[in-house]
Amino acid sequence: MLRSRGVNLQEGPRTNYKERLQDIMLRRSSRRRLVDKVVSISAIFSVILAVILLGSILIEVVINGARALSINFLTQPPGAIGSGLGGIGPAIEGTLIVVGLASAIGAPVGVLAGIYLSEFAGNGIFPSSVRFFSDVLVGLPSIVIGIVAYISLVLTLGSFSVWAGALALSIIMIPIVVRVTEETLKVVPNSMKEAGHSLGIPKRTIILHIVLKSAKSGVITGIILAISRIAGETAPLIMTILGTDLFFTSLTGPVDALPLRIWRLVSQPYQYAHDFGWGAALILILMVLGMSLGLRLLAHRRGFKIGTIAA
């Protein structure tokens, strides 16, 4: 019960609250230790579960996929269905082209928009709605983006094309990069910008050489995350690049991609096709891994990380 008018001390002998307090705290502390233990154990258990799940998928892919690997598998176009010949050459090439193009569009647009939101925009209606719609776009099913690209590009231009695929994937990529860039730049301490201003350095130079440089590893992580995500996208590609058995011919024609090829291979009733599917999955994972490592190395080659900023 809350008393509104000050402390109400009753007449008579005072209670021995010191002992009571210690008693309560002792009981609380044994309860706290128990909660502590339960939470720690469930955290460890969750980590083990996650590692087992991911690890088993990875091991499964490596074991099954390694069987399919050969020079022919990596370089040849698919053979006739049921023949057990050919490879996934066009799919590897197509994924490199489509994902490369999408990243070349999506990464700079995303980073620049992130810089705008964090350094220039403030909290007005326009930047707030950009933030809101970016978040919505991140959660949008990728098939919807595929349909948009199909209607606006494929139907109007009259053919499935590399461009349509790259644009669809870059639309998936941009909001991820925007939000990660904005959040990372916001973490750069204001005192860095202040120091830059006090030296009479123009704002654009401060952002480029001080803020962005401090936030580099965070921004790169965002780009890697986005590229990894689009590299595995299948749905928007069905509606845009279609998939083909031939090598790349032009940016305005259809092309193959690994996720599409995997899907085609595993829907065939032949064991060799399933093995090829595993092989293609392994190659896709290795490509994403290689891209991620390469970008990180590139980022760490020079300078220090943001982690070195003292609290």
Place this chain on the structure above:
Amino acid sequence: MTTNGENSREDEIKADKDIDRQTESEQVQEKQQQVHKVSIRNLEAWFGSKQALKNINLDVEQKTATSVIGPSGCGKTTLIKCLNRMHEMTPGAKAKGQVIIDGMDIYARNIDPVIIKRRIGMVFQKPNPFPTMSIYDNVVAGLKLNGIRDKRLMDEIVKDSLEGAALWDEVKNELGKPGMGLSGGQQQRLCIARALAMQPEVLLMDEPTSALDPVASSKIEDLVHDLKKRYTVIIVTHNMQQAARVSDHTAFMYLGELIEYSPTKKMFENPEKELTERYISGKFG
């Protein structure tokens, strides 16, 4: 910039003349040695609708150290941030009045605030070296990022600036190491070197020792003694002993107003105003 409509035209002409005089020659500069280095006229500053500085008038002599003291929130930091146009960088903040440095009103309309900051050094409360840069790069950051590429020139400036900031002997063999690897006191001296590298004539220090331990603080204080031989130093401090130790003149501020401004010795021994006396003797603040 001035609010007074009838004066504004005159002031503009004056400011223009001042710039001309600036660019003229050394003979004029000699004359200016007797003139005040920094003159503040009718300076007012706001954060949104809250007035932070009320009609400040203050003259600072060349190659002296001036400290600004006063209780928290009295406007000391705002005052020195107005001296290099840093104040208006805060969203919603604005300033009015004149700040004449070397005969040039830095609030004149044709003045680029970015250029002003290059000529006036500033050191902040917390040491803030650039975390991505080495010690060397930290010192020349202002030069490099303003387009200077001459390696020989930068080498010379790095040595002079680090010597000027009493840091050279401690770091001369590890100039390539990250600036964040230094101790707090060294970081603050690195920030001073970074400001000196821009060849300023006025150096503003905003409570430069408040984040440092006593030993590191006293090193900075010793440094201020050296710095004022070559630069005009204005130092904000909440530490009255520090003000008494390092400065020639002291300004006491209270609630956005300049209460008293006199030679430090006089201020601490025989202040004119009762308010000053009460603050200095620790009766409030």
